[in-house]
Amino acid sequence: MMGFQGGNVPDLSSAEVVDFSVESGEPRVRLKLKDGSTLEVKMEVTNILRVGNDPATGLPTYMIQSTNIVRLVSCPKELRKAPLRPGAKDNKPLPGFS
Numbered sequence: 616m617m618g619f620q621g622g623n624v625p626d627l628s629s630a631e632v633v634d635f636s637v638e639s640g641e642p643r644v645r646l647k648l649k650d651g652s653t654l655e656v657k658m659e660v661t662n663i664l665r666v667g668n669d670p671a672t673g674l675p676t677y678m679i680q681s682t683n684i685v686r687l688v689s690c691p692k693e694l695r696k697a698p699l700r701p702g703a704k705d706n707k708p709l710p711g712f713s
Contacts, residue, residue, distance in 0.1 A: 625676065627666060629667070630665065630666045630678065631664065632663070633663045635663050643656065650691070651690065651694070652687065652689065652691070653688040653689045654688065656683055657683070657684045657686075658683055659681060661682060664679075
């Protein structure tokens with residue numbers, strides 16, 4: 616994908632949605648944090664738009680919309696706290712978790 620020249624944002628009113636499928640690549644990254652926790656991050660592409668062509672090269676220009684999905688794989692017991700009762704104002708933990 617080419618960047619937008621000079622910071623000019625293309626006119627999205629004529630952008631075309633392009634269907635896509637994932638051909639290859641590792642969909643997840645596993646991160647080990649210094650506090651001992653392990654996170655797994657996956658980038659999920661939600662939409663691809665063809666927004667025109669680069670005037671300098673003539674190549675098509677795309678805008679990709681995506682979101683990150685984060686999952687806690689593991690964490691040390693000392694970082695865990697008991698869940699609170701929903702709507703409780705006294706901040707007491709749920710029974711069986713304290």
